[in-house]
Every structure is written in C-alpha cells, then in structure tokens.
Amino acid sequence: MITLGAGSRGNVYGGYALRYPEELDIVGVAEPIALRNERYTQKHNIPEENRFPTWERVFDRPKFADAVLISTPDNLHYGPCMAALKAGYDVLLEKPIAPTEQECRDILAMTKKTGRVVAVCHVLRYAPYFVQLREMIQSGAIGQLVSIQHIEPIGHVHMSHSYVRGNWHDRNATTPIILAKSCHDLDILRWMVGKPCKQIVAMGGLHWFKKENAPAGSTDRCMDGCAVEGSCPYSAMKIYYRERHRTHVFDLPQEPEKQGDAILAALRTTNYGRCVYKMDNNQDDHYITSMQFDGGVTASFSMEGHTSYEGRRTRVMGSMGDIVGDMETFTLSDFRTGKRTVYDQSSGDSHGGGDWHLVRDWIQAVTQQNPALLTSTIDASIESHVMGFMAEKSRTTGRIEGVVV
Ligand SMILES: NC(=O)c1ccc[n+]([C@@H]2O[C@H](COP(=O)([O-])OP(=O)(O)OC[C@H]3O[C@@H](n4cnc5c(N)ncnc54)[C@H](O)[C@@H]3O)[C@@H](O)[C@H]2O)c1
Numbered sequence: 079m080i081t082l083g084a085g086s087r088g089n090v091y092g093g094y095a096l097r098y099p100e101e102l103d104i105v106g107v108a109e110p111i112a113l114r115n116e117r118y119t120q121k122h123n124i125p126e127e128n129r130f131p132t133w134e135r136v137f138d139r140p141k142f143a144d145a146v147l148i149s150t151p152d153n154l155h156y157g158p159c160m161a162a163l164k165a166g167y168d169v170l171l172e173k174p175i176a177p178t179e180q181e182c183r184d185i186l187a188m189t190k191k192t193g194r195v196v197a198v199c200h201v202l203r204y205a206p207y208f209v210q211l212r213e214m215i216q217s218g219a220i221g222q223l224v225s226i227q228h229i230e231p232i233g234h235v236h237m238s239h240s241y242v243r244g245n246w247h248d249r250n251a252t253t254p255i256i257l258a259k260s261c262h263d264l265d266i267l268r269w270m271v272g273k274p275c276k277q278i279v280a281m282g283g284l285h286w287f288k289k290e291n292a293p294a295g296s297t298d299r300c301m302d303g304c305a306v307e308g309s310c311p312y313s314a315m316k317i318y319y320r321e322r323h324r325t326h327v328f329d330l331p332q333e334p335e336k337q338g339d340a341i342l343a344a345l346r347t348t349n350y351g352r353c354v355y356k357m358d359n360n361q362d363d364h365y366i367t368s369m370q371f372d373g374g375v376t377a378s379f380s381m382e383g384h385t386s387y388e389g390r391r392t393r394v395m396g397s398m399g400d401i402v403g404d405m406e407t408f409t410l411s412d413f414r415t416g417k418r419t420v421y422d423q424s425s426g427d428s429h430g431g432g433d434w435h436l437v438r439d440w441i442q443a444v445t446q447q448n449p450a451l452l453t454s455t456i457d458a459s460i461e462s463h464v465m466g467f468m469a470e471k472s473r474t475t476g477r478i479e480g481v482v483v
Contacts, residue, residue: 080106080143082133082158083150084118087172091147094437101441105143108133113329133158141166145444148172152252156181163188168195168444174257179467182460189456195449197440198459200265205430207405207423212270219410220396226377227393230263237363237383238312239324242287243349247359255361257466260381265462273372279478280469282365292355299351312354314345367469405430
C-alpha cells in the first residue's frame with residue numbers, strides 16, 4: 079500500500095503494517111511535512127524512489143502497489159481517490175468521502191466503472207460493540223425496532239482542540255461538523271436500522287466559542303499574560319504544556335527533555351496556542367437531527383461539544399425490549415421475561431477497536447478482490463453521507479429534507 083498523508087490517521091493504519099507485516103507492507107508515502115515524511119519512511123523502510131512530497135506525484139509513476147490509503151485532509155480526498163481509481167489501485171479512503179454530494183457520487187461512479195475495491199473508514203461498523211449491538215437488533219431480541227436515541231458527546235477539550243483551534247475549525251475549508259465528526263453516527267444509525275433514511279431535519283449552531291464570550295482580561299494567545307489562564311478549561315498551557323494532551327499534532331522531538339520547549343514554541347506560533355474565543359472558527363458546537371426511516375422507524379441524534387465525557391451513548395427501543403449502551407457495555411432488557419443482560423465489549427482501543435478490524439477486513443477484500451467482505455463499501459457509505467448533506471441543508475433552510483440516494 080502507498081500512504082497519501084502520513085499524519086495521525088496515516089500512522090494509525092500504518093501501525094497495522096508494523097504489527098502484521100505478513101499482511102500489509104507500506105511501500106510508498108506522499109507527505110509534504112518533511113519530518114513526517116522522514117519518520118514514516120524510517121518506520122516502514124520505504125525506498126527513496128517511493129517518497130513523494132504530495133499525492134499528485136505518486137500518479138506520475140506507473141502503478142507500483144496494490145492499493146493506496148487516502149488519509150489526507152478532508153478537502154484532499156476527491157483528487158487522489160479519482161486518480162488512484164483511474165490508475166487501477168484499490169483504495170482505503172478516510173471519511174468523509176468528499177466535501178460535496180456531487181464529488182461523492184463521482185467517486186461512486188468511478189468505483190463502478192473501474193471495478194476497484196474501495197473501503198470508506200467508517201470504523202465504527204467494525205467495532206465489536208456496534209457489531210454486536212446491530213446483531214441484537216436484527217436478531218429480533220427486542221422485537222420490532224421502533225426507535226433509536228443516539229448521542230455523540232465530543233468532550234469539551236476535544237471540541238476545542240479539533241473544531242475550534244484545530245484542522246476542522248473552518249467548515250468551508252473542510253466539511254461541516256455533521257460530516258467531519260458525525261458522518262460516523264449517521265452511518266451507524268442507518269446500519270443499525272437496516273433500512274434507508276427517508277426524511278431528516280436538523281438544528282444547531284455555534285453557541286459558545288465566540289468573541290463575545292471572551293472573558294475580561296483574556297489575550298489573543300493563552301501564554302501572553304491572559305488574566306484567566308489559570309482557571310480557563312481551554313487554556314492551551316494547561317491542555318498541551320502542563321497536562322500534555324493531544325500533543326501528537328506538534329511532531330515533538332523523540333527526546334522527552336526537548337518536548338516542553340517544542341510545545342511552547344508551537345503554542346507561540348500555531349492556532350493551538352490561540353484563545354478559543356478569538357479563533358476564526360465557525361463549526362457548530364451543538365447539533366441535533368431527527369430522522370425517519372423506511373417503514374417508520376425514527377431516530378434522534380445529538381452531537382454535543384459541551385460535555386465532560388466522551389464515548390457515544392445509544393438507547394434502542396423495540397416492541398419487546400430495549401437496549402441502553404455507552405460504547406463499552408450495553409444492557410438488553412426483555413419486556414417478556416423481565417430479564418436484563420449486560421454485554422461487555424470494552425476494548426480501550428480508539429473507536430472501540432474498529433480501526434484495525436477495518437484494515438483486517440479491507441486487506442481480505444483486496445486480496446480476494448471481493449468488496450462483499452467489507453461492510454463500509456463506497457455504495458453503503460454514500461447513503462449516510464447524503465443524510466449528512468441533507469441534514470446540513472435542513473439546518474440552514476429550516477425545512478424537513480427528503481433523502482434520495
Ligand atoms: N475514521 C476516523 O474516525 C477519522 C478520525 C480522524 C480523522 N479522520 C479523517 O482522516 C483524514 C486525515 O485526518 P488526520 O487526523 O490524520 O489529519 P492530519 O492533519 O494528522 O494528517 C493529514 C496529513 O496529510 C498531509 N497532506 C496535506 N496535503 C497533502 C498533499 N497534498 N499530499 C499528501 N499529503 C498531504 C498533511 O501534511 C498531514 O500530515 C481527514 O479527512 C479526517 O477527517 C478520520
């Protein structure tokens with residue numbers, strides 16, 4: 079496989095190749111940040127001639143691997159995916175597929191035309207927790223499915239890191255948060271219900287991370303003598319320097335004694351050091367959607383930026399029972415017997431273990447040239463993306479939108 083974009087996700091999937099080298103070998107990389115390119119090259123022992131500064135250069139060469147991983151930023155999925163398909167590569171494509179519905183449909187059409195295997199990284203479909211939850215629903219364990227209530231509590235620090243200061247702070251440069259963060263949730267709802275979504279309505283907005291909420295005495299950067307730095311939950315000094323959370327974005331030196339200074343330097347120059355109330359952000363920090371599926375099943379979904387906890391919570395209501403889960407365990411209650419059964423799927427891994435389960439299935443699909451070995455094919459994934467585009471349309475027009483795939 080060739081990795082396009084050796085950032086955070088490129089390294090997550092790259093980690094699989096290091097752990098299971100007999101299954102996956104990374105033979106090329108395209109990455110403009112020299113240090114990342116160098117580190118990835120070293121890790122995977124990539125030959126010099128297969129290193130590129132940007133994705134375009136990979137396709138100047140005749141095909142030299144079975145597949146490509148597209149883990150570039152959201153607005154750089156379409157170009158590499160179309161080029162990879164035309165060049166005959168199978169593709170592991172990070173979500174969101176692309177920032178517009180038309181581009182998503184173009185990728186679907188090109189996949190059909192070329193007959194390649196494309197997996198979209200809807201990793202929750204591969205997490206044992208969601209796999210078992212879906213099996214329970216579809217087995218009839220709670221009778222007929224009636225409705226679902228689902229919440230994605232992003233966590234207030236994660237919200238500030240990714241959607242206020244970080245790479246996804248501008249909906250126009252990337253994708254609206256309903257796709258950037260929550261295409262997973264729309265996808266998992268569609269997958270659990272097992273029927274197409276027919277109607278969707280959404281509301282939401284940016285409530286808190288705005289200039290008018292900046293505390294008196296706050297400065298443009300947290301380290302510039304901000305009067306409330308010591309008590310602000312979003313202090314960059316607290317999050318990144320004192321507590322060392324989410325510092326992977328700084329490409330820190332390996333030597334622990336050099337890391338503190340490197341973090342301080344990054345906080346002086348990058349968005350991660352800026353006041354959360356004075357950023358150029360426009361992503362919603364709360365977002366609700368309601369949807370109705372074929373056959374009448376309803377679902378409500380809340381994406382919440384202002385929580386002290388993370389981890390999706392799901393309540394499933396059926397005619398003969400219900401299920402309450404928190405992405406580690408879920409409890410099934412049977413109305414007929416009064417029996418309660420707890421299922422424990424806690425893994426401690428990112429995305430409930432879904433990341434590597436996806437890679438494992440994708441390798442099998444590529445090896446056997448059989449997309450049926452995947453659950454997150456491009457066909458299946460387009461549907462939940464259209465739900466996201468329609469939710470966003472509804473949020474701006476105030477109307478209920480039909481979902482036509
Ligand atoms: N499946 C999931 O759960 C999940 C989670 C997080 C992110 N994502 C998605 O994965 C993608 C990557 O996110 P990330 O967190 O790894 O971001 P990142 O910024 O850590 O990595 C992206 C990398 O792409 C590189 N890049 C930029 N322009 C390039 C070009 N022209 N050619 C080649 N490389 C280029 C960047 O330098 C960077 O290293 C995004 O689309 C994101 O939305 C998915």
